[in-house]
Amino acid sequence: MTPDAPPRILVVDDDEDQADTIAAFLRSAGMTVVVAGSGHAALREATSGWVDAAVVDVVMPDVDGWRTCGRLRDLFASRDVPVLMMTSLPPGDALPRSFAEGATGHLSKPVRRSVLLSTLRQLLHR
Amino acid sequence: MSRRPVRPPSTGSSDPADVAGTVHDRVAEILGAGTPADVVLARRMVLGFPAKAERLLGELDGAVETGARGDAVRAVHTLKGTALNLGLPVLAEACQALEDAVVADRTASALDRRTRVLELVAAGSELLDREGRALPEPPP
Numbered sequence: 001m002t003p004d005a006p007p008r009i010l011v012v013d014d015d016e017d018q019a020d021t022i023a024a025f026l027r028s029a030g031m032t033v034v035v036a037g038s039g040h041a042a043l044r045e046a047t048s049g050w051v052d053a054a055v056v057d058v059v060m061p062d063v064d065g066w067r068t069c070g071r072l073r074d075l076f077a078s079r080d081v082p083v084l085m086m087t088s089l090p091p092g093d094a095l096p097r098s099f100a101e102g103a104t105g106h107l108s109k110p111v112r113r114s115v116l117l118s119t120l121r122q123l124l125h126r
Numbered sequence: 127m128s129r130r131p132v133r134p135p136s137t138g139s140s141d142p143a144d145v146a147g148t149v150h151d152r153v154a155e156i157l158g159a160g161t162p163a164d165v166v167l168a169r170r171m172v173l174g175f176p177a178k179a180e181r182l183l184g185e186l187d188g189a190v191e192t193g194a195r196g197d198a199v200r201a202v203h204t205l206k207g208t209a210l211n212l213g214l215p216v217l218a219e220a221c222q223a224l225e226d227a228v229v230a231d232r233t234a235s236a237l238d239r240r241t242r243v244l245e246l247v248a249a250g251s252e253l254l255d256r257e258g259r260a261l262p263e264p265p266p
Contacts, residue, residue, distance in 0.1 A: 015204055017171050017178070018211055021156060024167055028158050059203050088207045088218065110210040113155055 007124055008032040008050055012042040012068060013057035013086075018109075022055055022086075025113040026120070039063025039071070046075050053124055055116070056103075058087035058094060066101040073102035082123035086111050145216055146253055152213030153257045162265035172258040175212060176251040179205060183244070190228070190236075198228050205243070212254060217246040 206221035
């Protein structure tokens with residue numbers, strides 16, 4: 001992320017409504033958003049273009065969010081790219097797994113606009 | 127640079143009496159500044175809820191019939207996420223109970239819980255219909 005360019009955020013969710021909600025919240029704050037509908041698509045996007053942070057749903061078919069997070073972490077090995085997990089799974093089950101897979105943060109659904117933006121800004125400016 | 131976990135508080139009411147207000151607040155949050163794109167998204171989600179719920183419950187039934195438990199769990203899980211995203215926490219709780227029954231393969235319990243989910247989908251659809259009628263018209 002250059003000082004002038006808005007951060008480019010990768011949003012990963014197989015549910016189009018959820019992905020578009022998150023994308024709309026981020027765009028309203030001036031961020032650039034790339035949406036991926038699967039873990040495979042997320043990895044393609046992360047390989048082909050610059051990503052400043054990723055917001056990843058946990059429960060997805062094929063490659064779930066945790067595996068996606070682990071692979072993104074490998075892909076971003078040379079950079080400190082925040083990966084924020086989001087899920088409606090009970091936090092007691094999901095939180096430890098998210099952090100074990102290398103997530104930087106974890107949000108419970110419903111993801112509130114203000115919480116998402118403040119969390120992401122905090123992570124981007126560490 | 128450190129990679130310190132950030133754990134914001136979870137949000138969302140579970141009080142059934144609060145559902146109408148929760149739906150209204152959430153729809154307003156999705157509508158945001160009311161740009162044309164916001165209006166299109168809010169209308170699609172709010173007015174499309176009954177059809178989406180019906181599709182997901184159909185996927186659940188089909189998956190249960192064929193013994194595809196993972197697909198069944200995913201369908202209910204998606205409905206739960208949809209409910210939360212639209213400010214329907216009581217429906218989300220009912221979906222969680224159904225999801226638990228499907229995971230544990232408790233058929234009788236799952237049937238009861240599916241009935242409860244269906245009732246709450248109907249109630250949620252009414253609330254969302256009311257919200258939908260108050261939304262701005264879509265851009266031309």
